[in-house]
Amino acid sequence: MKSQRITIYDIAEEAGVSITTVSRALSRKEKVKPETYERIMDVVRKYNFRPNEAAKILAETKSKIIGVMVSHIDNPFYANMFIWCERIADLYGYSAVLANSMGSLEYEHQLLERLSAQRVAAIIQFGGNVDECVSDKKYTEKVKKIMADIPFVISGRLDGVDCCRVQINDITGINLAVGHLAELGHRKVAFIGGNIKQVPTFQKLREFKRLVSFYNLENDEELICISNGFSNIDGYECMEKLIRSNKIPSGIIAINDFVAAGVIQSLVKHGLSVPDDVSILSFDDT
């Protein structure tokens, strides 16, 4: 019954062969006589045997696992990044393990150590510290040390760390969004949500300001509402603020879908409808 406690030794014994043969049968079956192979596999199936991963990793002194760190797994954007990592990893015979930092720098540190203790083959990081305009010093130090043995890839940036980087094109996105609204005739466009200390927000905003003058849109600082957050409630509060100041925009650029949803909640509450009264473009759309 204790199928978990079953080891390669038990299989070998019952099949009347050595553990080496069992090990071979399980990995490179072509190296073992067909009859022997079948005999072994019968026992394997009988006990539902699977080699202990930990023992395998230890014996091979390396794992075929990629650590994927994201800042918010409950954000579909990051969830999809993870899913893609899983897919690609699978193509190369690797698997992906999730490390979810929940936007906490402290967790990022812990997860980094956990992944390194797991001896993962590589680490990829999306969001969190790699989005900050100014990286945490201790974090970059830790990453540097880890990079001596584990390839490290980030989607943003890390001060003074020379690792592989994959960039997301913030500039193009905001251009598409503002351009679209401008063409629809919107003159009063608001920018809602985000955290100015993070590179993606910073870049988008800078470009947004340029576009405002480029398209000759209404230039009102109050239409820029950066709340230091990316959640539903941030969108809601920003919109409430705009409504209180009676600065209702006809078009809105939301930093993401969560913020957009919050904005909508606020609008609906005040009897405004989408898209009749206000057009909303979420950055996740672009």
Added chain:
Amino acid sequence: MKSQRITIYDIAEEAGVSITTVSRALSRKEKVKPETYERIMDVVRKYNFRPNEAAKILAETKSKIIGVMVSHIDNPFYANMFIWCERIADLYGYSAVLANSMGSLEYEHQLLERLSAQRVAAIIQFGGNVDECVSDKKYTEKVKKIMADIPFVISGRLDGVDCCRVQINDITGINLAVGHLAELGHRKVAFIGGNIKQVPTFQKLREFKRLVSFYNLENDEELICISNGFSNIDGYECMEKLIRSNKIPSGIIAINDFVAAGVIQSLVKHGLSVPDDVSILSFDDT
């Protein structure tokens, strides 16, 4: 440099003690003399040493890891389930590892084997096979075998498998939703999205039908649009269909937020606005 290749032997040697002492210092520091402890920790810090997880699990013959299987990690509902598992696990000194099946039965099988090979301390499953009205036979067999060694918890049901179950109250949710719309005066309420072969949808629909007659709402089979799916596109297509038949409801119950978003896209495309023309309640709200 090679901080990963560093083992407990290296630390022991440089600190002038045995590996036993190093191991003790790392786990139960109170069992080692303070001076020795400091001497060891200096070396540990110097090399950024962390015991190899695989070796630890192997030596301890068990891991403090909970396997959490979800059908769609890019669905915030499941992502949050995972996050909660992480939190609770952490409270007990455990950690959670994600197994994302992407709604594929085949993956579920694979993940089950992977988790069992990892010798996780327990497995929790949300979504996928445990949501089906009729469970896959092979799957239930596999689960039964695994349960001999690994505690198995599911959020739905599994034919003939006697394991811990956590139920989500579908009935209450649909009651709240329909009741709310009915009180707002809606008489023409549609039910959109879901998969009738899955328990949650099945139960909600059955209750929905009961409520339709209870509140004396318009009883039109066409207002029930179950597309076998839970995505944006499902909501969109259902709504398109309703509009084509010119059966535009005043209130809509969407099976989840994705479907609701699709519905909105369709409405907007046809010049209808939310909530002026149509009220939408997503089941995720309840």
Added chain:
DNA sequence: TTGTATGCGTTATCAA
């Protein structure tokens, strides 16, 4: 084609 023996990096047992 198959088997023997060794190593992988820890923890745990039992002495010292």
Added chain:
DNA sequence: TTGATAACGCATACAA
């Protein structure tokens, strides 16, 4: 308080 040594379960070089 510390240390030698035996597990833990597997892969693999080397033999047979």
